[in-house]
Amino acid sequence: MTDARFGLERRVTLPGPLALDGGGSLAPIEVAYETYGALDADASNAVLVCHALTMDQHVASPSPRTGKPGWWTSMVGPGRPIDTDRFLVVCINVLGSCMGSSGPASTDPATGTPVGMAFPVITIRDMVRAQALLLDHLGIASLAAVVGGSMGGMQALSWAATFPDRVRACMVIASTARHTAQNIAFHEVGRQAIMADPRWNGGDYASDDPPAAGLAVARMAAHITYLSEAGLTQKFGRRLQARPDSPDGARTFGFDADFQVESYLRHQGLSFVDRFDANSYLYITRAMDYFDLAEEHGGRLADAFRDSTARFCIVSFDTDWLYPTRDSRAIVQALNAAGAPTSFVELSSPFGHDAFLLDSPELERIVRGFLGTGA
Numbered sequence: 001m002t003d004a005r006f007g008l009e010r011r012v013t014l015p016g017p018l019a020l021d022g023g024g025s026l027a028p029i030e031v032a033y034e035t036y037g038a039l040d041a042d043a044s045n046a047v048l049v050c051h052a053l054t055m056d057q058h059v060a061s062p063s064p065r066t067g068k069p070g071w072w073t074s075m076v077g078p079g080r081p082i083d084t085d086r087f088l089v090v091c092i093n094v095l096g097s098c099m100g101s102s103g104p105a106s107t108d109p110a111t112g113t114p115v116g117m118a119f120p121v122i123t124i125r126d127m128v129r130a131q132a133l134l135l136d137h138l139g140i141a142s143l144a145a146v147v148g149g150s151m152g153g154m155q156a157l158s159w160a161a162t163f164p165d166r167v168r169a170c171m172v173i174a175s176t177a178r179h180t181a182q183n184i185a186f187h188e189v190g191r192q193a194i195m196a197d198p199r200w201n202g203g204d205y206a207s208d209d210p211p212a213a214g215l216a217v218a219r220m221a222a223h224i225t226y227l228s229e230a231g232l233t234q235k236f237g238r239r240l241q242a243r244p245d246s247p248d249g250a251r252t253f254g255f256d257a258d259f260q261v262e263s264y265l266r267h268q269g270l271s272f273v274d275r276f277d278a279n280s281y282l283y284i285t286r287a288m289d290y291f292d293l294a295e296e297h298g299g300r301l302a303d304a305f306r307d308s309t310a311r312f313c314i315v316s317f318d319t320d321w322l323y324p325t326r327d328s329r330a331i332v333q334a335l336n337a338a339g340a341p342t343s344f345v346e347l348s349s350p351f352g353h354d355a356f357l358l359d360s361p362e363l364e365r366i367v368r369g370f371l372g373t374g375a
Helices: 124-138 151-162 181-196 198-203 212-226 229-235 260-273 278-290 301-305 325-337 352-357 361-371
Strands: 011-014 029-036 046-050 088-092 145-149 169-173 311-317 342-347
Touching: 011 124, 029 124, 046 124, 046 151, 088 124, 124 151, 124 278, 145 151, 145 361, 151 169, 151 278, 151 301, 169 361, 181 198, 181 212, 181 278, 198 212, 198 278, 212 260, 212 278, 212 352, 229 260, 301 325, 311 325, 311 352, 311 361, 325 342, 342 361
Parallel strands: 046 088, 046 145, 145 169, 169 311, 311 342
Antiparallel strands: 011 029, 029 088
């Protein structure tokens, strides 16, 4: 039977309280989400798709903010690898984000202004617990699968470790079980760029006057880590922008976006400012930096999965230097030590970390095989 809520309700206020890893709790909690497909009679066909850092709940539908197609339309939909004719697919905006779920951009009812830096620091596990509260609200006791790439993969791993009795399959793509010093360093550069912008004002800024310059630089720095040297060379090389020659025919020099790759990065930074909140960027990157699944389970990663009965599929890309294949192999080794049924594949792609978001017949075949959705 199909509950009328599915496909209709997209935002809900949950009473909570939600206990937080950093102490204290949140109540009530706003959660924004999208669903695709229908829940079957025994509520056993739900698949949770977890989104990455700057993504949102609009996995397979146009974003109302940008009008652009969903960020994983190649993977989610009727007849697609995550088949909405077979599964009820749920995608939830993470706690701390700015797309409808509770976060620093939420309005404080007492003041009518954004909560800002008064919002508590959160973790990946806090995000997962908030998602579990929503699934309880929707009557979904267990998941046929949880699937995620990048930060979404962190959530998928946390789901298997935090709610082992609720996850029957777990797919982790281009992700890691902990942030390295290099990961943290890149995030810190971005955070400092935001906080150095005078408009940040300690996190107290108007929505129509955000720290745009700092957020754009943060996005530019992060975006480099999503690509690969081979991909950048293939796409841009050292090619210069088309520009008028100087009067005497000599080459001109300056600090404008002279190289094509510079223009590309500036465009990425400026377009990001139009759709994302600076404080949310601070909170979510901090949650990723704190993520260390082994530390949450006594220092041994295998112990995170000791109670899980799920089967796992781990996928990496050979040019991903943000979360390289060695990170995926560490997860696989821990799963093997825990006795969990696990498959692993490294895919070849010139596109670096972002490869999981692009059309990839190889990845689509793997997802179909793991979820049993056919050729």
